[in-house]
Amino acid sequence: MSPSIRQYLIEIGTRISNERQANRPARPFVEWLAGSITSPVQRLRFLRGVMSLPKKQHRRSYRSWLLLSWLVVLLVIEVQRPSPWTRPSEGIGLWRNAEDRHGTAAVRVAPQPEIWLVDKTDAFETYSNGLRIENRFSVANRTRSYLVFSASRPNDIVGERRFVPAGIVFHTTESPQAPFESRHNSSLKRIAQSLLAAVRLKRSYNFLIDRFGRVYRVVREADAANHAGNSVWADPHWLYLSLNQSFLGISFETETLPGQLEATVKPAQVQAAALLTGMLRQRYSIPAGNCVTHAQVSVNISNFLVGYHTDWASSFPFQQLGLPDNYAIPLPAVSVFGFECDSVFLRQGGVRLSKGVMLAEQVLGARAAAAHASLAAYRNGLQTKYWSQLSAVRSDATGMDLQE
Ligand SMILES: [Zn+2]
Incomplete structure (x- = not known):
């Protein structure tokens, strides 16, 4: 796992944990995460997994952290995987750079060589x-x-x-x-x-x-x-x-x-x-x-x-x-x-x-x-x-x- 993904997991894990400790529902954030998953099946799995996390728990158990990390890894893989619905003019090699996590950088598209x-x-x-x-x-x-x-x-x-x-x-x-x-x-x-x-x-x-x-x-x-x-x-x-x-x-x-x-x-x-x-x-x-x-x-x-x-x-x-x-x-x-x-x-x-x-x-x-x-x-x-x-x-x- 790269340091940037690890940091990302820690940030998200901390945020969910803080929201739960403050006894506030994490629903908007979870919904935002779920909305980032393009596949309806993966989205459903993610939501089911989140629902199965314990609701009132101030010290998160090792198993909960493991489950949460798995869900976020699923999300990261899903977001980074090229969509099969990409058209050839849009290229096949989509990727995001480090700034992308903060929503400031554009998605770069690998050029598809012209066939004539x-x-x-x-x-x-x-x-x-x-x-x-x-x-x-x-x-x-x-x-x-x-x-x-x-x-x-x-x-x-x-x-x-x-x-x-x-x-x-x-x-x-x-x-x-x-x-x-x-x-x-x-x-x-x-x-x-x-x-x-x-x-x-x-x-x-x-x-x-x-x-x-x-x-x-x-x-x-x-x-x-x-x-x-x-x-x-x-x-x-x-x-x-x-x-x-x-x-x-x-x-x-x-x-x-x-x-x-x-x-x-x-x-x-x-x-x-x-x-x-x-x-x-x-x-x-x-x-x-x-x-x-x-x-x-x-x-x-x-x-x-x-x-x-x-x-x-x-x-x-x-x-x-x-x-x-x-x-x-x-x-x-x-x-x-x-x-x-x-x-x-x-x-x-x-x-x-x-x-x-x-x-x-x-x-x-x-x-x-x-x-x-x-x-x-x-x-x-x-x-x-x-x-x-x-x-x-x-x-x-x-x-x-x-x-x-
Ligand atoms: Zn046939």
Whole structure:
């Protein structure tokens, strides 16, 4: 622990202790601390922890100090962690200097290097970060135009119009593969070409990355691809339904074999995906938290369960793509839209996705309690709102939006 953090802990601990000794409630200060925590789950844990501290105690016990210190460390970590909702233009390296504790210094932002188009022909594009996009399979589809719903207006079932991609959904093609060996080179190339032809015909994705790490544009970004079907996501400002229209689809050529729990992709594919994601995030100002996997967004509206599609339910290399671990975001399908999880989904998702589900359940429980509603009644209300919003999206997209 650095001396500055230690001093900070001592200052806060002393202040709370003084307030309690003066027999004054510490509520405004605790509320101020809680308000600094962006994550609702962490905020709830902090408040519960503070509530569990003894109320009338002039000499604080060792255990109380330990608990208090832990809570403040939680707060410090939370404040310093870069938000997944940072947009690329705001950089990824936020930090605060020593004066910041007193509220006098500005937050400094690490500059994000600009990525620009270097060369463009009918066949390909190259970018300053090393990205090369093949355009030979590029095709048009229906124009991207969609409705988003306000996260701060719970009764918004009308929505607002958008035309620019708000996020990225990552997929796997689950197509037959040849062994990745030099003697199978012609088979590997032939399989990739026939996959591209099929994907183009179905307008399945905006981009496909073959096993050699070559990036192909399929459906151009101005148009929607049929990649996500019934799907939901939410960021702190907006709710998104049926992500074909609102999110880009990037797919990795791979096949998850029977008995295999995790998709495996080649290092060249991960490298190419990192370059592509960097360029797309910058071009369309996509927040890091809106770059997610199909398993995280897919829903089954016939039984109201999450995870109708489970590609990248675990093992997606967020970090290698320059993204935070978005598996840790409370799953909006559960916390915002009221979907439920079954054990099959949790088993397929493994520990990483289970964390997002668990956090979402906690958020849901806290919101139900705050609304003085039972969990079942609160979830029911969210599902009813989802149907109203889906109905608005469907009549806007004339039914085409639900293809996958
Ligand atoms: Zn998929």
